[in-house]
Amino acid sequence: MRSWPTKTLALGGDYNPEQWPRSVWDEDVDLMRRANISFVSLGIFSWSWLEPAKGEYEFEWLDVIMDKLHAGGVAVDLATATATPPPWLSAAHPEILPVDVDGHTLWPGSRQAWCPTSPVFREYALALTRQMATRYHEHPALAMWHVSNEYACHNLPCYCDECARHFRTWLERRYTTLDALNDAWGTAFWSQRYTAWDQVLPPRRSTTFNNPTHVLDYKRFSSDALLDFMRAERAVLDELSPGVPVTTNFMTLDHFRHLDYAQWTPTVDVVSTDHYIVDSLEHPRSELAFSGDLTRGLAGGAPWMLMEHSTSAVNWQPTNHAKSPGQTIRDALAHVARGADTIGWFQWRQSRAGSEKFHSAVVPHAGADSARFREVEELGRIAGRLGELVGSRVEAKVALLHDYQAIWAAEGPCMPSTELDAQEAAHTIHRLLHDRGVTCDVVHPSADLTAYAVVVVPQLYLVTDAHAAAVAAAAEAGAQVVVTYFSGISDENDHVRLGGYPGAFRDLLGVRVEEFFPLGPDSDVALADGTGTWWSEDVTTLPGTEVLTTYAGGPLAGRPAVTRRDVGGGAAWYLSTLPDDATLGTLLDDVLSAASVEPAVADLPRGVEATRRSDGTQSWLFLLNHTDTEQTVAASGYDLVTAAAVDGSVRLAAGATAVIRQE
Structure with missing residues (x-):
């Protein structure tokens, strides 16, 4: 097992070598070395490549790339590969597919087409997890397990009959008696009193408004159902791959509110999240800061992992804006300022085909001879200097x-x-x-x-x-x-x-x-x-x-x-x-x-973000200039971004950042 990178700010992201001919793999590892990439998340959507037919596993290609990454000094956050079932599984067992509020089946053709409570899907997913854990526990590249991916991003809530059965079981555990359920739900209103458990259904489309507590409990149940699934995969990993840290990527963006992550954090060894800037928001940079502070809160103040963000444009907004020069570095360090010790992108190499082919990546369609890749290389050099603050915590009163x-x-x-x-x-x-x-x-x-x-x-x-x-x-x-x-x-x-x-x-x-x-x-x-x-x-x-x-x-x-x-x-x-x-x-x-709460910096110019991390002996002042003009901030110390001393004030160019070590 490889230790997680801690002598540097860990940089990396999703790597999908199965999308590319093997002739590209050696180039990928060489480019990772150039950019100071220290980890990758591997195998997230690889189920159909790892198990092309029921019980027939093909691991040779994954063995090869794991070996190459290890030789290149890259740690692997290895996915259980259970995020999306392969077509053969959906075709053989259509009962695993989720159902929407109107009773329509959500068919394969995208991703996450599985019901959170399906016993059939669970059986197949846990079988794959057992194979992965058994085969790769001793691999020297393995540094962390990555369970599934972005739980509930597309398949929650599900309103199928299987979920209805599990919901009733969940309610019986929560309330024990129907009298307690009726009291909690206020079913004296609108003649909603239940006299048998099998009368209770999910809050499907009805004639008018559903019972508010019924709706609330279904959201609680849905979050718990996926958490139970995550725990089942975790149990397999604990049995067959003990000692390897386990995570799953949360989504602490403002618009994602499907899961009660406060209930999920005890199940992971390190909190990780995905975050993407939504340009339609009135204050997108403030939302980024809120997300970081929320993730740190979920982590109990400890450092956390940014598993995914974008080097530039995404692919799912009405207009997908490219980031300005310098913004790739600034956005990454904005998360570090909020407590992240690991910075990941989706994805390493920009896809040629598929729904995310126009989503930016570390290596864009233009290749490594591009301004975007050179900016990542510069961040890689900065990340090496930022290794000294890894493990420190954000100060907040x-x-x-x-x-x-x-x-x-x-x-x-x-x-x-x-x-x-x-x-x-x-x-x-x-x-x-x-x-x-x-x-x-x-x-x-x-x-x-x-x-x-x-x-x-x-x-x-x-x-x-x-x-x-x-x-x-x-x-x-x-x-x-x-x-x-x-x-x-x-x-x-x-x-x-x-x-x-x-x-x-x-x-x-x-x-x-x-x-x-x-x-x-x-x-x-x-x-x-x-x-x-x-x-x-x-x-x-x-x-x-x-x-x-x-x-x-x-x-x-x-x-x-x-x-x-x-x-x-x-x-x-x-x-x-x-x-x-x-x-x-x-x-x-x-x-x-x-x-008596003071800001991180007095007289902070408008548009400049200031936060501080500390290890009890020294602190690091983060300054991020979100404006299009030069700004001057009073500070002294040593700037790890420019590798230069700061005496009294720092001049931040438009869009620039500084991380100033102070005793």
Whole structure:
């Protein structure tokens, strides 16, 4: 077994040699050496090449490339190859195919055409996993196992009869009795009371709105079903290939919300994720930072792996923009700034055919004699110098709470507004802090909050009593707690907490809301010191609560909009609307000042990103210039990007980066 590269920032990505004649393989390994590539993910979509017919395995080609990679000094993150079944399996067993909400079978011809609960698919997938683990456990190139690929990217949720049977079993484990299920689902409404388990179905297409808790539980079940599948493959690897680290690539992009990754992290030895920039977003660079902070939160603050991102354009957006010169390096280091110790791309060599032939790669269609490959080579040289920070951690004194199950509930049927994204407040507050050079740990509500000076609770619609109590305890202990609208509304069964909103946080905040006044995407409400967007509420303050801002127009004119209450050694702030950037930024400055939280760099120029990693002895200041003009930042130390000393200030060219070692 080969050790994972740790003396350098590991660079690599998906490698698909089966797409190319063997005459290209030696060139690939030579180019990897040139670019300082230290790992590849191998075999992810190779099932049809490894098992071309039932029980007939062809490993010779994989043996050859594994040997070549080992000789070239490249570590292998070897996939179990179970991400997509081969055509012969789907043809022999069409019952493995997933079914959509309308009862339509999703046929082969793309990828991930398999039902998450299919016992037949599981049997074949585990058989292949056993073959892989047995054959390659002792191979000197093997450094890590890569289970499946991007779980739930295309085949979740599935509504087939097999999933219906597994769903009922899942519900029986969760609730034990039908009475408990009926109570949790509120089936007294619309005559939905169940009197036998076999009456329960997935929330398929119905006449109108499905039961919200039914929908929520099906999302929980679907995430658990795939997690159970991942654990089954992991069990085979633990049996036949003990001691080799195991991972699977999460997808912590904002638009991917199918899996509760907080439940998945104990199953992997190292957290890894895929991230691609979505150009249609209003703030794509801020979303990248949020994704990195979320991934680090899932990893418990430990370094993590960026398994996939793109060197340039992707292939799945309406318009797939190429990255500007220098952006390949800057985007990669943006993830390192957020805690990644491994940087991977999809993919190594750009495909000639198939659905992703116009997706960028390390070696583009133009070949190694190209600006894109030369930029990767430059990053390879930088990666060697960045080896000294591998294992260090990102410094953050602000926690921003994130819970996939709360997001699922807030996205359920029949909510006060279908226009409001469940993450609107989270992304906005994170972006404004990010612009100030203040780093957030994006963490689950169950995380230890005692080390944070600021705790942000953005639109945490669903919250348990225990998690609400932990937030209150953080304020008592001295933290500045910021809670936004539409938080604390329901319990874990999506039952509204009675007595006035925001339910679970009402006493902490010292406010009581009787009614919501949602705003559309093209409307706003005047505030005494700015403008509110997306949402407003009829707020009444309780004794001891200070009104910071009021509504200045509309039906709520004169009513409280933003409040603050002293709590123990800290304070609790409430935002019943989402203020405009300037107003919210000023408020956050007040919160940070009260918490004595300083940015990574004072007087940070607009458009320059600043974060810091530390190992307790020294720290590394990351500066990324996202503007098209030169910027100057006050700093001293040694820049690992340019390999030059910095004395007092660093001049960042347009789009440039610096990683400055400081004692």
